[in-house]
Amino acid sequence: MSNPVLVEVTRGQLVESRHRGMVSVIDADGASVMALGEVTTPVFQRSAVKSMQALALVESGAADAYGFGDKELALACASHSGEPEHMRLAGDMAGRAGLTEADFECGCHWSSHLPVLVDQARAGEMPDQLGNNCSGKHAGFLCLSCHAGVDHHGYVGYDHFVQSTIRGVMADLTGAALGHDNCGTDGCSIPTYAAPLDRIAHGFARMTSGVGLGPERAKAAQRLISACMAEPFYVAGTARACTELMQLAPGRIFAKTGAEGVFCATLPEKGYGIALKCEDGSTRGAEAMVGAVLAKLFVDDQELSQKLTSWTEKRLRNWNKIEVGMIRPAGELA
Numbered sequence: 001m002s003n004p005v006l007v008e009v010t011r012g013q014l015v016e017s018r019h020r021g022m023v024s025v026i027d028a029d030g031a032s033v034m035a036l037g038e039v040t041t042p043v044f045q046r047s048a049v050k051s052m053q054a055l056a057l058v059e060s061g062a063a064d065a066y067g068f069g070d071k072e073l074a075l076a077c078a079s080h081s082g083e084p085e086h087m088r089l090a091g092d093m094a095g096r097a098g099l100t101e102a103d104f105e106c107g108c109h110w111s112s113h114l115p116v117l118v119d120q121a122r123a124g125e126m127p128d129q130l131g132n133n134c135s136g137k138h139a140g141f142l143c144l145s146c147h148a149g150v151d152h153h154g155y156v157g158y159d160h161f162v163q164s165t166i167r168g169v170m171a172d173l174t175g176a177a178l179g180h181d182n183c184g185t186d187g188c189s190i191p192t193y194a195a196p197l198d199r200i201a202h203g204f205a206r207m208t209s210g211v212g213l214g215p216e217r218a219k220a221a222q223r224l225i226s227a228c229m230a231e232p233f234y235v236a237g238t239a240r241a242c243t244e245l246m247q248l249a250p251g252r253i254f255a256k257t258g259a260e261g262v263f264c265a266t267l268p269e270k271g272y273g274i275a276l277k278c279e280d281g282s283t284r285g286a287e288a289m290v291g292a293v294l295a296k297l298f299v300d301d302q303e304l305s306q307k308l309t310s311w312t313e314k315r316l317r318n319w320n321k322i323e324v325g326m327i328r329p330a331g332e333l334a
Contacts, residue, residue: 003037019285028209028271042194048258062147073227074234075136081237082111093139134188173203204273208266292329
């Protein structure tokens with residue numbers, strides 16, 4: 001079985017490029033609502049599962065011990081753009097545990113928000129680890145380790161308390177076996193696991209609905225999802241897809257992207273978990289896919305469905321602002 005074409009890119013009246021993909025939507029009881037492509041294929045979840053990785057921060061009591069509110073919890077689930085607000089908050093989170101930027105183990109990169117990047121270059125500033133898109137997650141890891149009384153050094157390692165705890169949480173949520181055999185290393189140096197796409201979707205359905213989870217885990221999961229929806233800027237940033245999707249329908253959509261064309265989402269009012277991958281790893285393909293899936297799932301709300309459709313269908317313009325084509329859903333997402 002080959003994955004279907006779910007996104008087309010046009011130029012003039014012709015299709016110039018196509019993106020194939022996989023989509024799984026699972027309800028609170030574990031039943032399939034939508035399945036397109038090879039949804040049982042193991043997929044590296046990358047940053048799309050940061051909310052799962054942040055569960056132990058809340059469950060352990062560390063989030064409350066350090067006084068974390070919605071902004072801090074949203075940043076712990078974030079792939080942020082490295083805007084000043086993101087960097088300040090990541091540093092503040094670690095500071096509450098008595099740590100500094102030097103204690104992070106995520107590495108450095110420039111801001112992905114162009115105005116900030118230009119300002120950094122003009123000022124001759126070198127990026128530090130607070131500007132890493134994963135610094136909020138890593139601040140959460142550091143706080144989890146310190147709260148547990150465990151040496152935080154090497155917290156990105158497979159056998160460290162932090163990663164072992166996260167692995168157990170994610171295995172419980174998804175029902176997937178996670179170990180050395182399906183483990184890779186993510187961009188921020190922590191382990192990342194390949195799990196079947198439909199199991200990832202089911203994990204998110206359980207997080208948003210609480211079905212099949214113990215009371216404390218259900219409470220922690222819903223607190224994280226709610227925090228992200230309440231503070232979408234801290235999940236991504238200015239003009240970012242995750243932020244914009246959550247702003248389109250406040251409190252009704254949680255969405256989180258990951259590298260290589262992965263996207264996960266939940267619809268709390270429906271109890272749905274969503275996981276998808278653009279097969280070629282394209283961000284533009286994954287964003288069009290998630291927008292189209294959400295539009296279909298909200299078909300009973302015509303106003304919101306139309307907003308999502310309009311967001312999904314991107315008009316392409318050249319340097320002279322002349323419209324030359326568009327990105328649009330195709331096949332069963334059209």
